Amino acid sequence: METGLVEIYLHHSYFKGRLTGVECLGHTNNTGGNGAGKTTLLSLIPVFYGIEPSKVVDRAAGKVSFVNHYLPTKKSMIVFEYKKTGSSKCVVLYRSKDSVVYRFVDAPASEALFGQAMLDALHDCGNAKEWLRKYVSNKYDVSKQISTSIDYRSIIQNDKQRLRTRRKTEGSLIPLAHQYSLCSSDSQMRHIDSLSSVLMRHDKLLAQFKLMVVDSFLTDQIEIGEAPYHKEDMEYVSSIETLIELEKHKDKFSESIAQYEALKESWGYLLCKRLANHT
Structure with a gap:
């Protein structure tokens, strides 16, 4: 056949x-x-x-x-x-x-x-x-x-x-x-x-x-009985992949943090002005 x-x-x-x-x-x-x-x-x-x-x-x-x-x-x-x-x-x-x-x-x-x-x-x-x-x-x-x-x-x-x-x-x-x-x-x-x-x-x-x-x-002398990693290891792999993705957006995170710090500074300045006006 x-x-x-x-x-x-x-x-x-x-x-x-x-x-x-x-x-x-x-x-x-x-x-x-x-x-x-x-x-x-x-x-x-x-x-x-x-x-x-x-x-x-x-x-x-x-x-x-x-x-x-x-x-x-x-x-x-x-x-x-x-x-x-x-x-x-x-x-x-x-x-x-x-x-x-x-x-x-x-x-x-x-x-x-x-x-x-x-x-x-x-x-x-x-x-x-x-x-x-x-x-x-x-x-x-x-x-x-x-x-x-x-x-x-x-x-x-x-x-x-x-x-x-x-x-x-x-x-x-x-x-x-x-x-x-x-x-x-x-x-x-x-x-x-x-x-x-x-x-x-x-x-x-x-x-x-x-x-x-x-x-x-x-072939008849060696046999790997199981995979060289366990399912639990996939959690670590997932964490590493997450870190890699975060690294790709590093510049955006840095820009957002800088904007947050500038906002905090402006907010503090406004609070000081308000307290000065009340006194």
Whole structure:
């Protein structure tokens, strides 16, 4: 039965205001002049297999972040349609504030996402998240939102070690992995993200090979049983974020304090004048 990436769709992505689809089965001739977006499109293939999206965009080359480049609006989407043992499925990437999030859809993109009725509904919605939750999920099986690339990678690769750890600390993703991973429930495809990435950047081949060898050697010997922080620590994180926000408005606070001190001085002067008049 056929398994693998079938097509990549870009909706309101770096091709502004357009829905673009590129087939990935067999041989595809991707042509265009310099700056047409060929490499930008091909760079998305490792993202499907689970690589961290931020690694796709080279900021040193003067490019913006992944989310601002590939998902510039609230309705922007990257959709990977793929097959698992002959059954068509999709994973949808969209933005949540300044982050990339994921949802799986158990149907082909042309049917579940890009039919005219669904596109009309998207036009009336405020963002892709609302559209997937209110409209697409009414007719098709749509997963919960996956908020990190680590969790997405665990599902698509059926990474058993990560899935076990995740179940102990944050809730199970195993049912999603059984439904949407590229392989059967008794298999896994660890490091396929790295393998697909080095095809695009050959200079990283040796470094990724070393990483895979070490990881394969240690995989059954080391397991982090819980996250390296506790939920209580989030209070400290929140406090730090509050201080950072306050620092942004430091000048306004200083100006307000100076105005308050001047007001106190004027009020004191008026009180003294009033007392002098009464005497």
